[in-house]
Amino acid sequence: MFTRLFGKPKEQANALVTLDKLNETLEMLEKKEKVLLKKVAGEIEKAKEFTRAKNKRAAIQCLKRKRMYEQQVEQLGNFQLRIHDQMIMLEGAKATTETVDALRTGAAAMKAMQKATNIDDVDKTMDEINEQTENMKQIQEALSAPIGATADFDEDELEAELEELEGAELEEQLLQPATTAPAAPVHVPAGRQPARPAPQKNTAEEDELAALQAEMAL
Numbered sequence: 001m002f003t004r005l006f007g008k009p010k011e012q013a014n015a016l017v018t019l020d021k022l023n024e025t026l027e028m029l030e031k032k033e034k035v036l037l038k039k040v041a042g043e044i045e046k047a048k049e050f051t052r053a054k055n056k057r058a059a060i061q062c063l064k065r066k067r068m069y070e071q072q073v074e075q076l077g078n079f080q081l082r083i084h085d086q087m088i089m090l091e092g093a094k095a096t097t098e099t100v101d102a103l104r105t106g107a108a109a110m111k112a113m114q115k116a117t118n119i120d121d122v123d124k125t126m127d128e129i130n131e132q133t134e135n136m137k138q139i140q141e142a143l144s145a146p147i148g149a150t151a152d153f154d155e156d157e158l159e160a161e162l163e164e165l166e167g168a169e170l171e172e173q174l175l176q177p178a179t180t181a182p183a184a185p186v187h188v189p190a191g192r193q194p195a196r197p198a199p200q201k202n203t204a205e206e207d208e209l210a211a212l213q214a215e216m217a218l
Contacts, residue, residue, distance in 0.1 A: 015094045019087060026083045033076045040069045 043066035050059035 015090060015097075019090060019094075022083050022087050022090070026080060026087075029076050029080050029083070033073055033080075036069045036073045036076070040066050040073070043069065 043062045047059045047062035047066070050056070050062060
């Protein structure tokens with residue numbers, strides 16, 4: 001189970017060991033190449049010296065050894081190319097294996113979670129939640145219901161009584177006399193004066209009183 005979820009540690013370890021071995025071989029070949037290149041340079045110098053000394057045979061022997069060293073250098077270069085190619089392929093295979101293992105791990109984890117939370121369990125849980133919610137609603141309604149003397153009051157009767165009160169209040173407002181509003185001022189156009197009130201006629205008693213005052217004045 002552990003291997004299926006988290007890959008294959010043994011194979012990964014073998015890949016790392018192989019890469020280390022290839023690196024060591026590559027370093028060894030590079031060192032040999034440097035040594036051979038120094039020998040090539042040395043044979044060239046010796047050939048020059050023998051040429052200056054007019055020793056043609058010895059100079060030719062130096063050039064032959066130089067050619068052999070150069071062939072070995074070329075061979076070592078081919079070996080290095082093969083090792084580089086092998087390392088690239090192995091690193092690519094290692095990356096591919098790690099990717100596949102990661103995908104396999106994700107798929108296994110998803111499968112485990114789906115198994116832990118199947119649809120039947122979800123439906124059962126939702127039913128329990130709905131049942132608890134309904135029970136709580138009933139409890140709240142029971143707590144909010146009137147108790148004692150208020151429980152005996154008829155809601156319909158109370159509403160009818162309230163409508164009667166509202167009707168009586170409206171009737172009382174309609175029967176109240178309207179408040180006397182002050183007379184609005186009359187606008188008189190410019191240039192026109194309001195007509196003076198006509199003098200009222202004197203009564204008979206007022207006429208007799210005026211005549212008596214006139215006689216007394218004489």
